[in-house]
Amino acid sequence: MKNFSPFLFLLSITILIGCSSSENQVNNNTSEGTDSLETPENNVIPNEVINGDMRDISPKEFVLDMGSGWNLGNTLDTEDVDKTAWGNPFTTKAMIDAISEKGFKTLRLPVTWRFHTGAAPDYILESDWLDRVEDIANYALNNDMYVIINVHHDDEWIIPTYENAPAVKDRLTKTWTQIANRFKPYGDYVIFETLNEPRHEGSPEEWEGGTAEGRDVVNQYHQVSVDAIRATEGNNAIRKIMVSTYAAGTGENVLEDYQVPNNDENVIASIHSYSPYLFSLAGTDPTWGTDADKAELTEEFNTIQDKFENDSRAVVMGEWGSTFANNEADRLSHAEFYANICAERGICPIWWDNGNANEFGLFNRNTLEWVYPEIADAIVNATR
Template structure:
């Protein structure tokens, strides 16, 4: 039986010269078996899963973090309580979500690099006051992370991410922090895997330490759309090697998070398929690291693609359109929900092509089907409200108003 081995890590991070502030976390060298998780007991617990790692050997290594700057100073808006909800219960609580996209995830030096305004508390307040209960906060780290061997994240960047997290927590929102456009170095090949695992473990250790004392309203998503960029299989489910490496990268990320202790021992962690894809080969290959009982499956379903993103079809709503979308949702349900696994549709939306009636029909049926199946669903908003294939925004961040309030209303009502 083929195994996915997570390389043992031995790391020392130097964030300050203060030697009297030392923290040691232990990252296990875990193995996970070939079989994808089949979680059949209520509430998403993996404890009785046949994919049992009890016979696997493990080695423990210390990751030492120096300095107080990595730790959070605490939040006035988060009580640090972990409620012990199952992943299924948790997904139901998340309800209606909105992505603060193309800001902290911009592939450049700061959050305004792609043209969106700087994130403000008033901006997040407006989204929360409209009725959205979950904020997905995509974050790109590679422009704010030092070189090997430490891969130290800029403290100012961690501070800014935490500041925006607190905007959400001040509104009692769930908030998802992820690793987003870091694909250029997260290459899912065996040849690159040792270096990727090392860097991922160090990155997630730093993120996890910063948010360790936050409540379970803060969620981690280990990888966004992990895939081998610019290959023929990039968006079609990947290769066997690629899918295996994505599973291995989830493993090392989850191990690093759990090893930081505190609330991170049971924090909910979203685990994506290859490219977050819903194609059967990608869904079937997903392995939940260690059968961890506090994980949720992360998927992106821009379905149907010609209507939602590609821009080649501006109409939606026929009986065949509805049947196809129903089949997509049922494939997800059969593969994951029927096996007791919580599902988060972390990205979905449709482009503004001056076709509002079609978008409304699609949004209503999509959000209805997701809610009926217990999926949390999160609209991808990139800040662009213009009429083109990139016009995925429903909220105007400059004026802090909902340009497409009718779509927002549909999304919220589906989960009432």
């Protein structure tokens, strides 16, 4: 979300808020580029990555190998044709090299497609935009990192209602067919994530698990997306695909109604949890670390484990973190506990970094320096 909304304070701490995107960055990031039309840097990718090394590895083993991850937030996912509009500079190979050098093994690459999509009925994706997404993916692949490519802030047209479903499913099918074909030659270090936090934006139930209709339609949207990817065949026939719950949440109704398309064995469950909310996202309760705090977070993870362990389903925590509130020691305690509880349950933890050190940013993308290196180390060390 772009701005904190007052009504969210009424939500339970288990509500999962996604994709914080600050339009008012305070770290003075500047760039003249749009992060979509610049000349790509020299990128030599190992043949086994591009030419299709698909390992015989179970989803749970796969997720364990993903280690810890980092989100390139507020960049390719901006709700603007200018990818520096939310304050982050043009993405360079040096940035991703630094993320890898810190020990992160997975790069989640949030992508908003609607500003680079042609008109109906074909919805052709701009070739330059696909090139740019591939360039950044290659920066990570060149470091032997996993890369997650998704459909992110496209909620404006991905509306989960029965009325909108036919048109949305048609466009999702065409969008994912093009993305999947572009990356089909790549090996299994490329992961697709069908939708980010699919939900009915602006509805009363947006962050409360939606309605029965909304959850049903979100399942349908995941279904057509997975079907489109699989239909391109080749490596995409068995590629790992992350599929989220409604709004990527962990509420009881959300978990109960979650469906895996075709019961596909290579689908990985995708969830987000900024928990506890007042500490992690709102920043109004800057303290964390009591026995009660730890027990509360442990209980949420027990619920997650009960759901997906019973289904023998691998899980990725695609977004989590804590916003800055002059509380570095508490944030470090939270990050260490959170990353370790993920690791204990075989869940890959991927920190949400929006590039703003006064919010979720751990890494200064201008200077290539870690603003909070201890937090980054705690996350990485949990999965080593």
